[in-house]
Amino acid sequence: MDLTLKIWRQENPKAKGKFETYKVTGISTECSFLEMLDILNETLIDKVQLPINFDHDCREGICGMCSLYINGRPHGPDDEVTTCQLHMRKFKDGDTIVIEPWRSKAFPVIKDLMINRNAFDEIIQAGGYVSVTTGGIPDANSIPINRADAELAMDAAACIGCGACVAACKNASAMLFVAAKVSQFALLPQGKMEAQARVEAMVAKMDELGFGNCTNTYACEAECPKQISADNIARMNREFFCAKVS
Amino acid sequence: MSMSLVTLSSVTKKFVMAFAGIFLMVFLVVHLAINLCLLRNDGGEWFNAAAHFMGTNYVVKVFEIVLMTGFLIHIFFGILLQIQNWMARPVRYMVTNKTTTPFLSKYMIYTGGIVFIFLIIHFMNFYFREIGLVANDVTMGEGEPNFYQVTINLFSNTTYSILYIVLIATLGFHLNHAFQAAFQSLGLNHPKYTPCIKGFSTVYSIIIAVGFCIIPIFFMFFK
Ligand code: FES
Numbered sequence: 001m002d003l004t005l006k007i008w009r010q011e012n013p014k015a016k017g018k019f020e021t022y023k024v025t026g027i028s029t030e031c032s033f034l035e036m037l038d039i040l041n042e043t044l045i046d047k048v049q050l051p052i053n054f055d056h057d058c059r060e061g062i063c064g065m066c067s068l069y070i071n072g073r074p075h076g077p078d079d080e081v082t083t084c085q086l087h088m089r090k091f092k093d094g095d096t097i098v099i100e101p102w103r104s105k106a107f108p109v110i111k112d113l114m115i116n117r118n119a120f121d122e123i124i125q126a127g128g129y130v131s132v133t134t135g136g137i138p139d140a141n142s143i144p145i146n147r148a149d150a151e152l153a154m155d156a157a158a159c160i161g162c163g164a165c166v167a168a169c170k171n172a173s174a175m176l177f178v179a180a181k182v183s184q185f186a187l188l189p190q191g192k193m194e195a196q197a198r199v200e201a202m203v204a205k206m207d208e209l210g211f212g213n214c215t216n217t218y219a220c221e222a223e224c225p226k227q228i229s230a231d232n233i234a235r236m237n238r239e240f241f242c243a244k245v246s
Numbered sequence: 247m248s249m250s251l252v253t254l255s256s257v258t259k260k261f262v263m264a265f266a267g268i269f270l271m272v273f274l275v276v277h278l279a280i281n282l283c284l285l286r287n288d289g290g291e292w293f294n295a296a297a298h299f300m301g302t303n304y305v306v307k308v309f310e311i312v313l314m315t316g317f318l319i320h321i322f323f324g325i326l327l328q329i330q331n332w333m334a335r336p337v338r339y340m341v342t343n344k345t346t347t348p349f350l351s352k353y354m355i356y357t358g359g360i361v362f363i364f365l366i367i368h369f370m371n372f373y374f375r376e377i378g379l380v381a382n383d384v385t386m387g388e389g390e391p392n393f394y395q396v397t398i399n400l401f402s403n404t405t406y407s408i409l410y411i412v413l414i415a416t417l418g419f420h421l422n423h424a425f426q427a428a429f430q431s432l433g434l435n436h437p438k439y440t441p442c443i444k445g446f447s448t449v450y451s452i453i454i455a456v457g458f459c460i461i462p463i464f465f466m467f468f469k
Binding site: 006019069071072073074098100103104105106168170171172173175203204206207210211212213214215216217218219222223230231233234235236237238239240241244 | 259260261327330340341343347354423431434435437
C-alpha cells in the first residue's frame with residue numbers, strides 16, 4: 001500500500017516544530033506501524049536526511065515506551081493496543097496519516113515524535129512504592145488477600161505508564177495513571193499502611209507538574225491500551241477524601 | 247484560609263464542583279415543583295403563594311444564601327478548571343481528538359456557559375425583581391411582585407418561549423452528564439449501583455428538561 005504521512009518534526013525542545021509530508025510506497029499490510037516508520041527512516045537515511053525520532057523499546061506491547069497520536073487517537077485507530085502492536089491492515093491504500101507527539105505541558109517534546117515522560121517517574125517517586133524494612137522474606141501465605149481485591153489490584157497494575165490517558169484527555173489530565181498506581185497499592189494489605197500519605201503526595205506532585213484537571217470525560221479509559229478502568233479514579237478520589245479528613 | 251482557591255488540589259476542586267452541583271440539582275427539583283403550580287387553573291393562586299413563601303420564609307432565606315454561594319462556587323471553579331485545563335496543553339493537536347467518549351461530557355463548559363446566560367436572563371426577570379435590583383412593574387397589593395403575571399407576560403411572547411425551551415434543553419444536556427459525574431468525582435462508585443446512578447442521571451435530566459418545558463408549551467397552546 002502507498003501512504004502519505006504528515007509527521008511532526010521538531011529539532012529540539014525549544015525549537016518551533018512543523019509538519020512535514022512524506023510518501024511511503026509498497027508497504028505490506030502485515031507490517032507494524034513502527035516498522036512502516038523504520039522503512040521511511042531507511043529511505044531518509046539513504047537520502048542523507050535526518051531520520052524521524054520516535055520512542056519504542058519492547059515492540060511487544062508491554063514496556064509502554066511507544067507513543068504517537070495517530071489520526072486523532074493515541075496509539076492509533078485500533079482499540080486496546082499500543083502503537084507497536086498496531087498493524088498497517090488498519091489503514092487503506094492511499095490514506096493520509098497524521099502523526100503527532102503526545103501533547104501536554106508536562107510531556108515536553110525532546111525531538112520530533114519523542115517526548116519526555118519523566119513527569120510520570122516523578123509522580124511514582126512521590127509515593128508510588130511500598131517502603132520495606134530489610135530482613136527475612138515473610139511466608140507468602142502469612143498475608144491473606146481476598147481474591148476480588150487481588151484481581152482489581154492486578155488490573156490496576158497492568159498500567160504500563162505509556163501516557164495515552166494524558167494524550168487522549170481533552171484536559172491533558174494524568175488522573176487515570178495516578179489512580180491506577182494509587183489503587184494498585186491501596187487495594188493490598190502491603191500498600192494500605194502508607195495509602196493516605198501516598199495518595200496525597202502523588203496527587204500533589206501530579207498537580208505541581210502541570211497536568212490538567214479531570215472532568216470525567218473518560219477518554220483515558222477509552223484509549224488505555226491496558227483497559228485500566230476509570231473506576232480507579234473514583235477510588236483515588238475516595239482515598240484522597242479519606243486521607244484529607246482523617 | 248491559608249490556601250488560595252486557585253492552588254487547591256485538582257481532586258479537591260472536583261469535590262467542590264460536585265458538591266455545589268448536587269446542591270443545585272436538588273434545588274432544581276424544588277423549583278420545578280413550584281413551576282408546575284402554574285399548570286393549575288387557579289389564576290396563579292398556588293404559584294404566587296409558593297413565590298411568596300420562597301421570598302419571605304426565614305429558613306428559605308438562609309438557603310437562598312447557600313444557593314447563591316453554590317452558584318458562585320460552581321461557576322467560579324468551572325471557569326478556573328477550564329483555564330487550567332487549556333494551559334495544560336499549550337500546543338494543540340492538529341487533528342482533533344477522535345476518541346469515543348460520552349457525547350456531552352466534552353462540552354460541559356459550553357453547555358454550562360449557555361445555562362449561565364439563561365441564569366442571567368432568568369434572574370433579571372424574577373430573582374432581581376424579588377430582591378429589588380430590577381424595577382418591579384407587575385405587582386399585586388402592597389407592591390409585592392405578581393410572578394404569575396410576569397410569567398404569563400413572558401410566555402405570551404413566542405420568541406421568548408422558544409428561547410426558553412432551547413435553553414432548558416441545554417440545561418438538560420448539562421445535567422445528563424453532571425449527575426453521574428458528580429458521583430464519580432465524590433468517589434461514590436460501586437459495581438452494582440453505578441449503572442443505576444447512570445440510568446437515574448438520564449431519567450433526572452429528562453424529567454427536569456421536560457418538566458420545565460411543559461410550561462411554555464402549555465401557555466403557547468392552551469392559554
Ligand atoms: S514499544 Fe514497548 S509497548 Fe510499544
